[in-house]
Every structure is written in C-alpha cells, then in structure tokens.
Amino acid sequence: MRGFRSTHFSVQVVDNLYADSVFLMRVNAEVAQMPGVRKALVAMATDANLLLAKMIGFVPPQGVLPDQLLILAQHDGTQSDEALRDSVVELIRRRETSFENDVSSPRSIAAARELNPDATLAVVSVSGQYAAAEAEQALREGLSVMLFSDNVSVEDEVRLKVMAAEKGLLVMGPDCGSAIIHGTPICFANAVRRGPIGIIAASGTGLQEVSCLIHRYGSGVSHAIGTGGRDLKETSIGGRSVSAAMAVLENDPDTRVIVVISKPPTDGLMSALNEMLGKSSKPIVLHFVGRRQTGGAAGVYEALSLDDAARHASVLAGSAATIDLPGIAVPSAPSNRMKTIRGLYTGGTLADEAEALLGAGGIAVSRSADRLMSEHCIVDLGDDKFTRGRAHPMIDPTARCAWITTAAADDSVMLLDFVLGFGAHPDPVGATLPAIKNAFQKARNITLVAVVVGTDLDPQGHHDSCHRLEEAGVIVAASNAEAVILAASHAGVPNLGHAVSSAWTVPGPKIPPIRNDDADGTTPAAVPSAQREGASIALFSKPLSVIAVGVPSFAEDLKGHGIPIESVEWRPPARGNARLAALLNRVR
Known part of the structure; x- marks a missing residue:
C-alpha cells in the first residue's frame, strides 16, 4: 500500500x-455514511474511474494500474486517512473472508450444474477479461448463454457462437x-404482458x-x-445469433409477429439477412437504427424508429389500441434562438437513434465526449470506455450525475x-434528481427533456417516475424518438418534428392485422429446413432454469420471479491480479 495525503483529502492506493464494481457500489454507500466523510469514491483504477474521480473533484495519483484499488475521500479530519483506508479495506476483506468460509456455495458453473441439473441458461456478467472462459x-x-459482459474479443465471440x-x-x-424468455425478464428488462x-x-x-x-x-x-451488438456488424460473426433466434421464433407457436432491431448490417450480411427474413412464414417488422434500406424482402415491414417498430408490430398482432393511433403531436418551436443539444444517455441504442433522427433533420451531432461543451453532442455513457471497472450507469447513476452537472450550460437542451x-437501479429518477436540480441552478435558459423506458408493472413505476421528473421541471416524452423531436424543437429546429411525425402515421392497408381465426398457433409445413434447428434449443422448449455468474442483483431478480436458480460464488483468478492470471493461464 502507498498513500498520498493532502489537507482533508485522502488518496489511497491499495495493491x-x-x-x-457492483459490490463497490455498496462499499461507496457505506463510506459515504462514515463520520466526517463529505464525498468519496472507492473504485478500481481504470481509465473510466480515473475520469470520474476528476469530474467529482479529486486528483488521482499518476501511474496507477487497473488492478489497483483507489480510495478517494474528502473528509473533515474526524478520522485519519489511514483509519479511513483501513475501514474500507476491512469492508472488502470481510466479504472475502465470508466467501472463503462459505463451503456450501458452488465456485464454478460445473459445480452449480450438479446442484441445478435442469438448468437451461447461464447468465454471465463478470468482467470482460474473464467472461469468455465462463461462457465456454x-x-x-x-447450457445456452446470456453473455451480459462486454469487452469480449470478436475472436472469442465467433468461437463461442460456433461452439453453441x-x-x-x-x-x-x-x-x-x-432478454425476456417465457415471459421472464432477464438482466436489464421490463415487466411486460405476454403476447404474440x-x-x-x-x-x-x-x-x-x-x-x-x-x-x-x-x-x-x-x-x-x-x-x-456485433452479431450483424462483423462479417466473421455472420449473424449467427440472429439466425438462431429467427429459427426459435419461426417454430414458436405463440409468436405470430417478429420484430428485428439492429444497427445497420455490413453490406456483405445485408443480402443474407434479407434472404433469411424472406423465408419466414410470419410477418416481420424490421428497424435498422440510423439507416433505411430499400428493396427488402417481401412480407417485411420497415419501421422508421423504435416507436414506429412497436406500433407496426402491435397493428400486425391485432392490438385494437393501435389500429387508429394518431401520429405524435409535435408543438411548434418554443424557441426562436438556436440552443446546443447535449444528450447524456445510459442506453446505447437510444443514443444512436437520437443521433440518427437529429441527423435526418440536418443537425450535425458529435459522439465524442470531448466535444460535449462545444457543439451538438450525444454521449453513450454505457459504452465500454465508460464502464471498464465500474457498474453500468443503469445500475449506478453516479457517473451520469457528474456528467449532468458538468454539461449544464446556458442556452442548451439536455x-x-x-x-x-x-436489473436497473431501484430508483434512477430519485438518484438523479439532485443533479437535475444542480443543472437548473447552474445554467440559465436550459431545457431538460427525458424519456422514461418502462411500464407501471416495473418495480420503479413508470407513472411515478415520469411525475417526479415533471415536478422537477423536466419535459417527459412518451418515447425516445418523441424526446428527440421535442429537444430539437426547444433547440429551435421545428422541421425535424414535422418530418418524423408525418412518417410515423401507421399505414393501415399495408399491414393488415392478423385475424384471430387465422392465428391458430400451428407452424406452417413449409418452414425452411435451416430454420427448424431452433425448435430443439432446450432454453425455449423447457421451463426456464438458470445458473448465474456475476452481478448478484440479476440472480435476485430471477429468484423473485420464481425461477429455479443456482448462483456461482465467483472470484477472478489470482484475486484479480491480471499479470499473475496471465502467467497462470500460460502454465495451464
């Protein structure tokens, strides 16, 4: 251990x-309650965490490595820097001691499989450098695998999907x-009704x-x-998961309409995708975020936005609630002066959609956080470079709150x-309201526009979340696309709203709803042979049963849904020492 001390600031590095990162969220909450502590950050010394430390007012030491632990605190001197450090280390060591003394919990997927022999799915959410080995x-x-982890190489992804x-x-x-399997939300997913x-x-x-x-x-x-995200983006991966998923839904008697959402495929995969979709016996709604294609397969209905995809699919499925749904009402521009638009997203696809819609309206947008204060900019704070060594911002809003305070500026729209x-934070709105208040206090003539993705069946409550944001002065939209339209309107660009709104009118005659007497649940006899493979995947033909490796809250949520689950008490090889772990791998 080595320490760097200044008056009322403690900067400690622990080897x-x-x-x-999820456990460290709990540690940070406990440290914040310690006597005399005004603010603190306990985190692995990754680039993302070093940036966060600077944003909230700390000066981290130079030369630290990602496998070292940072303990940063501003305090009033009630306790010494060393005492504070020892308290934090004790919190973490106590967990390690509990782990070592617990001989009842499985330490590997193989051991968990013995305890849960009916398992059909492994949910892997460990650090990316270890994730491929656990998935294999x-x-x-x-077991089929839901690989939540990012920072997995393309080569590993290809190898795993070929093996699968x-x-x-x-x-x-x-x-x-x-994912939602058999009606059960897994990881970041919402409570929605089952349907076709x-x-x-x-x-x-x-x-x-x-x-x-x-x-x-x-x-x-x-x-x-x-x-x-790379399944249709990398030619070497070749859409293997999309193809397998199409086979599953094609053979599923409860599925009558299929929605496919992706970033635009590579040119080499586009024709293969169209051929595959064209063989489906079921109507398909297709949306490429940021690009439209022309001349697609017959029976494939292209949507212009995520909202549009949901509307098309609901009409095709015969939902009476959407047959005559009007286009979104867009107000005339409330601002006659140009404002800068700054998007701070936790969801990557929502950020991509915002960029695409603004671009369609002629608004050039940067995606670099370095340009946030100088031009229109959309930042995905859930991107890999912001999440190495720390929890995703949907789980821990701390980093996004710091960005909100930093980005608040006069004459802007956020x-x-x-x-x-x-899987998400238990109250993301409540956790962010102080930062929103700071933004309004810091900046003049600033407008905040938000979309709340969720339903009133979710534990956080969609209606209540929207209401609290509106009480705080935030304009709340019904969908992300509408939020972008409203943001552009408040920034002085009204044409975007009118263009997209007119395009969103659902073309009734072109997508007739499936009549209930036609939807008898049988699989057509002429299903292409290449798509029959999905019928045999146990994950979809048997009741859901899970082995979880990684984020504890994902396992807790599944238990709450009554899903049989066995959690692996996982720790990284060599106690997280990447250099030692690499040496051990060579020996093996």
Whole structure:
C-alpha cells in the first residue's frame, strides 16, 4: 500500500485487493455514511474511474494500474486517512473472508450444474477479461448463454457462437443486456404482458424500448432475444445469433409477429439477412437504427424508429389500441434562438437513434465526449470506455450525475434517458434528481427533456417516475424518438418534428392485422429446413432454469420471479491480479 495525503483529502492506493464494481457500489454507500466523510469514491483504477474521480473533484495519483484499488475521500479530519483506508479495506476483506468460509456455495458453473441439473441458461456478467472462459464452460455443460459482459474479443465471440451452434445451443451476446424468455425478464428488462410478438434485438435498450411500447400499445411479447451488438456488424460473426433466434421464433407457436432491431448490417450480411427474413412464414417488422434500406424482402415491414417498430408490430398482432393511433403531436418551436443539444444517455441504442433522427433533420451531432461543451453532442455513457471497472450507469447513476452537472450550460437542451425495470437501479429518477436540480441552478435558459423506458408493472413505476421528473421541471416524452423531436424543437429546429411525425402515421392497408381465426398457433409445413434447428434449443422448449455468474442483483431478480436458480460464488483468478492470471493461464 502507498498513500498520498493532502489537507482533508485522502488518496489511497491499495495493491492486491480486487472487488467487482457492483459490490463497490455498496462499499461507496457505506463510506459515504462514515463520520466526517463529505464525498468519496472507492473504485478500481481504470481509465473510466480515473475520469470520474476528476469530474467529482479529486486528483488521482499518476501511474496507477487497473488492478489497483483507489480510495478517494474528502473528509473533515474526524478520522485519519489511514483509519479511513483501513475501514474500507476491512469492508472488502470481510466479504472475502465470508466467501472463503462459505463451503456450501458452488465456485464454478460445473459445480452449480450438479446442484441445478435442469438448468437451461447461464447468465454471465463478470468482467470482460474473464467472461469468455465462463461462457465456454457453460456451453460445455450444455447450457445456452446470456453473455451480459462486454469487452469480449470478436475472436472469442465467433468461437463461442460456433461452439453453441454445434451443440444446439444459443449464445446471446456478448454485451447482451436484455432478454425476456417465457415471459421472464432477464438482466436489464421490463415487466411486460405476454403476447404474440417476438423480438430479436442486437441492442439492449432498443429491446427494452420496443417491448415497453408494445405493452403500452396493448399487445405483448412472447420472447425477446438479445444477440449482442456485433452479431450483424462483423462479417466473421455472420449473424449467427440472429439466425438462431429467427429459427426459435419461426417454430414458436405463440409468436405470430417478429420484430428485428439492429444497427445497420455490413453490406456483405445485408443480402443474407434479407434472404433469411424472406423465408419466414410470419410477418416481420424490421428497424435498422440510423439507416433505411430499400428493396427488402417481401412480407417485411420497415419501421422508421423504435416507436414506429412497436406500433407496426402491435397493428400486425391485432392490438385494437393501435389500429387508429394518431401520429405524435409535435408543438411548434418554443424557441426562436438556436440552443446546443447535449444528450447524456445510459442506453446505447437510444443514443444512436437520437443521433440518427437529429441527423435526418440536418443537425450535425458529435459522439465524442470531448466535444460535449462545444457543439451538438450525444454521449453513450454505457459504452465500454465508460464502464471498464465500474457498474453500468443503469445500475449506478453516479457517473451520469457528474456528467449532468458538468454539461449544464446556458442556452442548451439536455436530453436524458431513464431506463426502469429489473436489473436497473431501484430508483434512477430519485438518484438523479439532485443533479437535475444542480443543472437548473447552474445554467440559465436550459431545457431538460427525458424519456422514461418502462411500464407501471416495473418495480420503479413508470407513472411515478415520469411525475417526479415533471415536478422537477423536466419535459417527459412518451418515447425516445418523441424526446428527440421535442429537444430539437426547444433547440429551435421545428422541421425535424414535422418530418418524423408525418412518417410515423401507421399505414393501415399495408399491414393488415392478423385475424384471430387465422392465428391458430400451428407452424406452417413449409418452414425452411435451416430454420427448424431452433425448435430443439432446450432454453425455449423447457421451463426456464438458470445458473448465474456475476452481478448478484440479476440472480435476485430471477429468484423473485420464481425461477429455479443456482448462483456461482465467483472470484477472478489470482484475486484479480491480471499479470499473475496471465502467467497462470500460460502454465495451464
């Protein structure tokens, strides 16, 4: 250990002590309550955490490494720096001692499989450098995998998905944040009614936005299958998860309409995707975030936004609530002076959609956080570079709150998302309200516009969350696309709203709803042979049963849904010492 001390500021660096970012959230909460502590940050010394430390007023030491623990605190001297450090170390060591003394909990997926032999899915949410190895072990144990972890290499992703196909299994991910299987929300997902619409999404928040809007428009979801953001972006991956998910939904008698959401595929994969979608016996709603295609497959209805995709699918599924749904009402521009738009998103797909819609209206947008204070800018704070070594901002809003305070400036419009549901922070709105108050106090003529992704079945409550934001002075939109339109309008750009609103009118004659007497739940005899493979994946043909490795709250949520689950008491190899772990791997 080595210490760096200044008056009332404690900066401590601890070697050989690893703790995951979710557990460190709890440590930070306890440190904040210690006598004399005004603010604190306990985190692994990753680039993302060093940046956060600077944003909240600390000066971290130079030369620290990602596998070292930072203990930063501003305090009134009630206790010494050393006493504060020892208290934090004791909190973490106590957890390690509990882990070492607990001989009843499984330490590996193989051991957990013995305790839960009926398991069909492994949910892996450990640090990216260890995630591929855990996913491979799950596949060898005959489990499909939901790989929440990011920072997994393309080579590992290809290897895992090839292995899954050979074993008749499915890999969702990496960087797969959301899924709904047999009506059960997994990781970041929302409570929505079951229904006839299946979703395949190469994005977590895109899946959440569409599933919540489908619920709001009166329909429901059979399965929502995440694929990972690179599945259609990397030619070497080749859309393997999308293809497997299509096979599942094609063979699922409860699915009558399929929604496919992705960033635009590579040109090499576009024709193959159109061919695959064209073979489906079920109507498909397709949305590429940020791009439209022309000349797609017959029977495929292209949507212009995530909201539009949910509306199209609900109409196709026969939801009476959306047959005559009018276009979104867009107010005339309330501002005749140009303001700067600053988007601080926790959801990557929502950020991408914001950029695409603003671009369609002729508003050039930067995606670099370095340009946040100088031009129109949309930042995805859930991106890999902001989450290395710390919890995703949907779980821990601390970093986003710091960005809100920093980005608040005169004559600006701030665009925010709040994602409710399971896996997320228990009250993301409440945790962010102090930062919103600071933004209004700091800046003159600032407008805040937000979208709340969720339903009133979610534990946080959609209506209550919206109401508290509105009471704080935030304009709350019904969807992300509407939020972008409203933000542009308040920034002095009204044309964007009119253009998108007119495009959102649901073309009734072109997408007739499926009549109930036609939807008898049978699978057509002419299902292409390549799509029959999905029928045999145990994850969808058997009741859901899970082995969880990583974030404890994901396992707790599944237990709350009554899902049989066995949690692995996982720790990184070599206690998180990356250099020692690499040496051990070479020896093996």
